[in-house]
Amino acid sequence: MSQRKITIKEFAGKLGVSTATVSRAFNTRGRISAKTRQYILNKATELGYCANVHAKNLSRQDTSTIGFFYPVINSEEPDYFIDEIMFGLNNRLQKVAKTLQVNPFPEFCSEETLNLCRQKILSGSTGGVIIVAGSKGSKVLFETAKSAAVPYVIIGHLLGIENNAVQFDNEHGASLAGNYFRKINRSHPAYIGGHLDSAKKQGFINGLKVSEDQIFITHCGYGFRAGADAFQKVIKSMPEVDCVLCANDPIAMGFISAAQAHNIKIPEDIAVIGFDDIRPSRFFVPGLSSVSLRLSMIGMQAVEMILKNMNGEPCPTQHIECDLVLRESS
Amino acid sequence: MSQRKITIKEFAGKLGVSTATVSRAFNTRGRISAKTRQYILNKATELGYCANVHAKNLSRQDTSTIGFFYPVINSEEPDYFIDEIMFGLNNRLQKVAKTLQVNPFPEFCSEETLNLCRQKILSGSTGGVIIVAGSKGSKVLFETAKSAAVPYVIIGHLLGIENNAVQFDNEHGASLAGNYFRKINRSHPAYIGGHLDSAKKQGFINGLKVSEDQIFITHCGYGFRAGADAFQKVIKSMPEVDCVLCANDPIAMGFISAAQAHNIKIPEDIAVIGFDDIRPSRFFVPGLSSVSLRLSMIGMQAVEMILKNMNGEPCPTQHIECDLVLRESS
DNA sequence: TAATCTTGCGTAAACGTTTACGCAATATAT
DNA sequence: ATATATTGCGTAAACGTTTACGCAAGATTA
Incomplete structure (x- = not known):
């Protein structure tokens, strides 16, 4: 039942190889023979070894989670606008094996709550952040990300932003x-x-x-x-x-x-x-x-942009075309 | 612009204190005088020090993020059922300063995709997981969490589960x-x-x-x-x-x-x-x-349960009462 | 055959925190 | 006054990975 997880040291020990070799088997970098890699991978599923993500992130100084920050306009019910964007985000993120961290914050929120969000950005918990414009908090978080050099993308319109936004007209x-x-x-x-x-x-x-x-x-x-x-x-x-x-x-x-x-x-x-x-x-x-507004497409675009941004490539602001959908009411 | 983040060592150095003291200033454990704590906290906002979350998690062997796993029944559109639950989750999680990590997986999904989810559970990326029942994947993830002793809560009905579930009748x-x-x-x-x-x-x-x-x-x-x-x-x-x-x-x-x-x-x-x-x-x-089904309440309940579970307290399965909402159609 | 290049792997030092332990200095008790 | 308890803080060893570096052994070249 309460199995403590096996560490790379123990795992390597059992196989009679070094931790470096184990690490190389799982990552693409580093030199390792196809045979040992296969052997190690097999043994891993057998013994249930799985690298600790915190150690990995710490060592790599990097993470594959993306933070999503949005203002909560109505605290009584879910926000379809957001849900639709998030749907697009997830859709795209899955394909690149990134993980979404969601961070709603009240439209008019205390300094304290906002600080919690800022810390999530500053603590390195996310490799990049996607921020929905629409409240003072959005602006603060944008500035936080920018000044800490954390890759960011803004969805919507924010004063004083030229790049890294996906906007609708x-x-x-x-x-x-x-x-x-x-x-x-x-x-x-x-x-x-x-x-x-x-x-x-x-x-x-x-x-x-x-x-x-x-x-x-x-x-x-x-x-x-x-x-x-x-x-x-x-x-x-x-x-x-x-x-x-x-x-x-x-x-x-x-x-x-x-x-x-x-x-x-x-x-x-x-x-x-x-x-x-x-x-x-x-x-x-x-x-x-x-x-x-093609919201889910906006979400997908935001993911494309943040990926580029995390890669160091520049990201000119994107404009998503609106579309008139005619149904029976008109 | 591209400010490298200041580490605890550098920060402590500037203040002329030890890293231990800095750490104690931010955490409740450990003995520290009110005066030095205040001093350190002030200096922190001044110099922009913020603890690296990966180092913290690694050291503490613990994390404050909660994983939310659910099957995607329809890949074309957002799922209101899920959105409503997630709304409840977020609502409650904010108050206890936990962070939500969302992990949708296709209803009928490849072994590979499922493994990605399993790894998120096994790698320690979440301190606890909330799994929505309703597909084979749900079962697999449940078993993963259980055998790895990761705290879990199941939303809905899953064969062979007695505890740690929040169900609707x-x-x-x-x-x-x-x-x-x-x-x-x-x-x-x-x-x-x-x-x-x-x-x-x-x-x-x-x-x-x-x-x-x-x-x-x-x-x-x-x-x-x-x-x-x-x-x-x-x-x-x-x-x-x-x-x-x-x-x-x-x-x-x-x-x-x-x-x-x-x-x-x-x-x-x-x-x-x-x-x-x-x-x-x-x-x-x-x-x-x-x-x-009072879905958002189900979400909130799930949070209560996972918190208890993470605390080592036992969690009998909860049943949420249904409610007939009458409007004009009947 | 000798010289060089490549491959596969191990050693050990990071990465940035937390915390057990220990030791002064101070406060309290006798 | 001395003996004891408490407080505040520093030292250093974890936590579990990755990866620069180095070194044999094997492959390639001349």
Whole structure:
């Protein structure tokens, strides 16, 4: 039961070889005959030898784990946005035998909590870090990594960053939605935004090719409930509304639910498009059209970049193309 | 820029103290005066000293990272079931300053991939592991952990496990659904199951208090599409059906969508209940009733157990109570 | 055949911590 | 005042790997 693990010294002893030879059998560096390597590998599975990873990391001054840091916007439920990115990360990391270490931190978090994160970066526990922008903490962690020369990649937009980021173009994405509404001849647009999504708003205006005052604009939180509330505002101020862009998908779902409860037909009366294309959007009835940020692809890209970065190669910032996914709601 | 990190020796040297004293300043063990500790801590933030985690782990023969292993059922998209559990894990782990290492492995995975996981367990990279049951790999990893005396917790049901598990009672959960249908006087029930959910089926029968041959039963995959297909079968074989329990939520959503396309009213004509209560169920229209497994609570419980286990305390298997969450679909 | 190059392996010194042990110096008890 | 207990800190030996270096033995070359 409580087997203490066999160490390289004991293992080498049993085989009558040196620890150096054992080490060489498992690693590609160093000279060793094919025969002894095979012998050692066989014996290893037989005796259950497996190198201690801490000793290895310490000796090599290196590790194969990648840290993933992201702000927790809503502490009540999982974040689909993040989950989708993480899905992409894992997908790619598996293929290169790296391990993911996940580090959520509250959006508004104490200095202390942030320090715990900083220590994870500074203590060498990760060979590189991927940081999701979107809170003050993100910035702090970015600076920590940068000043400690730990390879990093930022997902999203952070002030003062030029390289090593993978970004999405919200403005362009929103313009796709505007474009589409224009093409299907909807002419009474509304935009329901989050706190500070001015890029989306601007893109929407550009796509529609109208002036700002022809659009009804309102701001709200990022949730389902907020979307439902926003519907009331919209319908009151602009009863003739026939197309709506929402800053994320839950808002759009809330809007649609409230609208349907008012016997408004989607998309016949009002065409609705959301943002992010989170997974539930395809389950929603009617299927929710959405501006896809290709989040899992962003995750994969981030992995590519961090690998390069860890290799010392430079990493210009990548821009991931948005995509308008049309379903029944528009 | 490329600052090499300062080591304890260098740091201690600058302060004119020994490495032992520095170490004692950061750890609670060992005797040290309050004054020197404070002095050292101050100097540390000033000079940016942070202990190397690999050296620490090696010396301590111990680590504060917890490994999370789970089978990937669908390699195309994130798994809500898992995400919800992981949410609970993180939530709890943060409070005890432990770090999560995530290790997805394909449901049907190669010996090689599995070995990578086994090595993570055997190499001491984790102080304890939490394994989600549900594939052959889960069993292998469980055995690995057990035989190597690495603290483990199993989420779900695994053959031959008595302790260290946190389980949910699918049978009881399904009986709640049956009960409910009986109370609202629905008498033509159907059950749409996954490959091997006999516990759910049995529970449903028990709750309904009918014999098995009074229920229409069909099996299908675990997705949205499968649920839509199942609807066709059900409506053909049992046109008078008025209540349905589905083995998971996506199935239920698919079923409802297909039914609505046939102008069948939910819940008036057919009341539908899903299983797992994944997050999208509350966005769905109509809101999907579901048997909640309280997944995030399961995650939290798993953390409690692994902590105890790592502490050497015994861990009897925990059973998490199911809960019937009623929304508009039933 | 002798000179050189290559291969396979062992010895031992890192890597950066923690901690048992010991010894002064100080505090407490008699 | 002396005897004893406690406190604060330094010395050095782990922890389990990797790898530079060196040295025989075998392979290659001239």
